[in-house]
Amino acid sequence: MTIELPTTVPLQAYLALAAILFCTGVWGLINSRNAVRVLMSIELMLNAVNINLMAFSSYLDGQLIRGQVFAIFVITVAAAEAAVGLAILLSLYRNRETVDMERFNLLRW
Amino acid sequence: MTIASSTQFICFVVLSAVVAIGALGVVLLPSIVYSAFLLGGVFLSVAGLYLLLNASFVAAAQILVYVGAVNVLILFAIMLVNKKEDLAAIPGLAVRRLLSGAVCGGLFVLLLRVAFTTPWALPGPTPIGEEATIRIGEHLFSDYLLPFELASVLLLMAMIGAIVLARRDVYSSDVVTGEPADQGLIEKSRTPLLLEKTN
Numbered sequence: 001m002t003i004e005l006p007t008t009v010p011l012q013a014y015l016a017l018a019a020i021l022f023c024t025g026v027w028g029l030i031n032s033r034n035a036v037r038v039l040m041s042i043e044l045m046l047n048a049v050n051i052n053l054m055a056f057s058s059y060l061d062g063q064l065i066r067g068q069v070f071a072i073f074v075i076t077v078a079a080a081e082a083a084v085g086l087a088i089l090l091s092l093y094r095n096r097e098t099v100d101m102e103r104f105n106l107l108r109w
Numbered sequence: 110m111t112i113a114s115s116t117q118f119i120c121f122v123v124l125s126a127v128v129a130i131g132a133l134g135v136v137l138l139p140s141i142v143y144s145a146f147l148l149g150g151v152f153l154s155v156a157g158l159y160l161l162l163n164a165s166f167v168a169a170a171q172i173l174v175y176v177g178a179v180n181v182l183i184l185f186a187i188m189l190v191n192k193k194e195d196l197a198a199i200p201g202l203a204v205r206r207l208l209s210g211a212v213c214g215g216l217f218v219l220l221l222r223v224a225f226t227t228p229w230a231l232p233g234p235t236p237i238g239e240e241a242t243i244r245i246g247e248h249l250f251s252d253y254l255l256p257f258e259l260a261s262v263l264l265l266m267a268m269i270g271a272i273v274l275a276r277r278d279v280y281s282s283d284v285v286t287g288e289p290a291d292q293g294l295i296e297k298s299r300t301p302l303l304l305e306k307t308n
Contacts, residue, residue, distance in 0.1 A: 008114055009121045009161070011231065015224035017125045017158075021132050023217040028136035030209040033196050036141055036187055040148050043179060044132050047155050050171075058162040060229065062236035068167050069248045075167075075174050076260045080267030082179045086186040087274035093190045094277070100196055 014055035022048035035092070035099045039085050046078045121161055127154040141187055149180045166242040 021044055028041035050071045057067025093099055131151040135144045152175040159168035199205075237244060249257045 009118055011229055012224050013121065013125070014158075014162075016221055017128060019217050019220035019224065020129050022220070023213040024129075024132040024136055026216065027209055027213040030213075031206055032136070034141055036183060036190065037136070037144060039186075040135055040144060040183060043148065043175070043183075044135060044151065047152070047175075051155060051158060054159055054162050054164055054167065058164065058236055059231060060233040062234045064248075065164070065237065065241055065244055066248065068164050068241060068245055069253050071164075071167050072170060072245065072249075073253075073256055073260060075170055076264065079174050079178055080263055082182055083267050083271040084274070086182055087271035089186060090189060090275045097192075098194060099190050099192075100194070102197070102199060 011055055011059040014051060018048040018051040018055070021045075021051065033100055033102060035089050035101055035104070036086075038101060039082065039089070042085075043078065043082065046074060050074055117161060120157070124154045124157045124161070127151070128158070141191065142184075145180065145183050145187055148183065149176050152176045152180060163236055163238050164241055165239070166245055 025041045025044035025048060028044065029038055032038045032041060053067040053071045053074070055067075057065045057071075061067060089099070092104060096103060128151055131147045131154065134147040135151065138144050138147065152171065156168040156171040156176075159165075159171060
């Protein structure tokens with residue numbers, strides 16, 4: 001008895017994987033106490049969007065791969081965001097001596 | 110069914126399992142260092158998915174930028190701020206986690222429904238495959254030239270901003286008079302300014 005595998009990976013499989021990754025990132029973004037983990041969750045969400053862009057560009061836009069160009073721009077912006085975010089985190093840590101998100105409440109009320 | 114397509118399917122299943130479980134590990138593991146290394150694994154698996162989608166240039170960019178730069182930057186940040194601290198308990202933390210989990214699950218169901226009910230225009234045009242890198246280059250230097258140049262400006266701004274934000278303003282001599290600075294003031298500038306009053 002052989003297991004019948006699908007002949008190609010459907011587009012919906014990539015979209016479902018991106019949805020899993022995005023929702024995991026959102027949950028981590030809301031629930032993380034550590035500020036570094038918040039930044040990591042943001043990177044997960046950006047990667048989910050990139051997977052979507054790449055899947056659409058391969059399945060629906062195979063000739064003019066505009067999704068791949070967009071993904072490259074997203075990667076660029078993500079690198080800039082990570083650099084500035086970690087610099088802000090270092091500056092916060094220097095002033096507050098903690099990375100607990102619950103204690104970064106200077107502008108809260 | 111050819112061997113190549115079944116291999117592709119098995120690769121997709123393995124890579125997506127690594128991505129999903131690794132992402133859960135990044136979010137849920139108590140040790141932040143393990144999370145950072147798992148994040149590198151997730152980035153590598155996503156690069157493998159890009160290879161499955163015939164996008165070798167973006168896969169290389171993903172490995173270079175994400176694994177080589179962003180992940181290493183995160184590891185350096187962890188090394189700089191990783192102090193053992195006991196997090197104060199928050200009332201209603203379990204309720205908050207459950208609520209946000211429900212919201213994220215709802216969002217996931219919504220996204221799945223959109224993905225599976227939308228009539229995608231499949232099959233699209235035949236993918237150009239290995240010509241993708243050439244086509245990306247043509248795009249970047251013709252119709253996406255302005256975003257490409259703006260991205261360089263953005264990177265320069267981010268670099269300068271990160272340096273300005275992360276640097277410590279301690280001068281060894283007075284800027285105006287040139288006299289050596291008061292060491293007591295330097296020591297005082299090392300103490301945190303914004304500590305909470307409750308501590």
